[in-house]
Amino acid sequence: MKPTYNGKVRDVYDLRDKLILHSTDRISAFDVVFREEIKNKGKILNNVSIAWFGYFKNYPNHIIETNFEKFPPPYQANKEFQDSAVLVKKCQRIDFECIVRGYLYGSAYKEYLKTGKVSGITLGNGLKEAEILPEPIFTPSTKNDTGHDENITEEEMKNQVGNEIFEKIKTLSLEIYSKAQKKLKEIGILLCDTKLEFGIYQDEIILIDELLTPDSSRYWNEKTYQKGKTPESFDKQILRNYLEEIKWSKTPPPPPLPTTIINEISEKYHYLQDKLLQCLLEK
Numbered sequence: 696m697k698p699t700y701n702g703k704v705r706d707v708y709d710l711r712d713k714l715i716l717h718s719t720d721r722i723s724a725f726d727v728v729f730r731e732e733i734k735n736k737g738k739i740l741n742n743v744s745i746a747w748f749g750y751f752k753n754y755p756n757h758i759i760e761t762n763f764e765k766f767p768p769p770y771q772a773n774k775e776f777q778d779s780a781v782l783v784k785k786c787q788r789i790d791f792e793c794i795v796r797g798y799l800y801g802s803a804y805k806e807y808l809k810t811g812k813v814s815g816i817t818l819g820n821g822l823k824e825a826e827i828l829p830e831p832i833f834t835p836s837t838k839n840d841t842g843h844d845e846n847i848t849e850e851e852m853k854n855q856v857g858n859e860i861f862e863k864i865k866t867l868s869l870e871i872y873s874k875a876q877k878k879l880k881e882i883g884i885l886l887c888d889t890k891l892e893f894g895i896y897q898d899e900i901i902l903i904d905e906l907l908t909p910d911s912s913r914y915w916n917e918k919t920y921q922k923g924k925t926p927e928s929f930d931k932q933i934l935r936n937y938l939e940e941i942k943w944s945k946t947p948p949p950p951p952l953p954t955t956i957i958n959e960i961s962e963k964y965h966y967l968q969d970k971l972l973q974c975l976l977e978k
């Protein structure tokens with residue numbers, strides 16, 4: 696059984712009007728896939744995403760089936776899908792990464808240092824790295840098939856998708872970020888930022904891809920958080936920080952990853968999954 700398309704992290708099987716998204720244990724950073732795998736990462740991404748889709752059940756999403764045994768044949772027989780694949784509605788993808796940021800971090804902080812702005816939004820003077828923003832901001836980026844995704848302004852996205860779709864997507868993104876952030880306070884976690892994707896299915900805009908996973912979001916420990924300091928994170932930032940530290944060029948080939956880094960990522964992903972599932976699935 697061969698995937699139709701290998702994403703960086705997910706293998707995609709095209710079933711004409713549906714897709715199977717199989718989350719693997721691969722890890723990528725700066726759009727490069729590493730040779731090492733993080734054991735059980737695929738299951739964690741799948742479980743976390745499904746739990747959030749469930750929590751946000753009032754927002755239409757692409758999920759059709761989460762139990763692989765109920766996938767159409769022959770896929771129902773593929774045990775590798777256990778707990779790590781979903782059957783989804785195949786959508787016309789809206790080719791933008793819909794990013795919401797509550798804190799000034801990562802590429803946004805770099806842009807702010809250079810220009811005083813993030814995605815065309817002017818921010819006040821003297822903000823520190825990881826500082827909370829006066830209110831969450833919507834900072835879309837393009838999804839490039841080749842090369843790196845590029846941060847763009849609201850205007851640029853609006854010009855391409857049209858005003859109506861833009862406003863809907865922006866509102867949905869900000870709402871989901873804010874509700875998730877509020878929920879996470881219950882378990883002492885701050886949601887720095889997150890990336891959402893949307894698609895069109897039967898003329899409706901729906902949530903696609905993954906939702907609020909540690910690959911697509913930055914999760915911080917509220918207890919140790921301090922603006923101006925590198926936050927303790929339960930997400931892929933651990934890998935990005937390591938790569939910055941060794942001054943990797945961010946172009947292939949990827950450097951080998953030390954076991955300490957692999958173990959740390961694994962530990963933080965497991966911790967986050969356990970905390971999240973407890974919080975999101977409790978009755």
Ligand SMILES: Nc1ncnc2c1ncn2[C@@H]1O[C@H](COP(=O)(O)OP(=O)(O)OP(=O)(O)O)[C@@H](O)[C@H]1O
Pocket residue numbers: 701702703704705706707714716757783784785786787788838839892894903904905
């Ligand atoms: N319901 C859906 N309909 C159509 N495409 C989808 C749907 N859900 C997810 N996708 C796409 O499936 C792919 C999932 O694989 P993965 O995220 O590993 O790819 P990727 O390497 O990140 O590529 P990309 O940069 O395009 O996201 C992504 O391209 C994502 O946009």
Ligand SMILES: [Mg+2]
Pocket residue numbers: 702
């Ligand atoms: Mg992706």
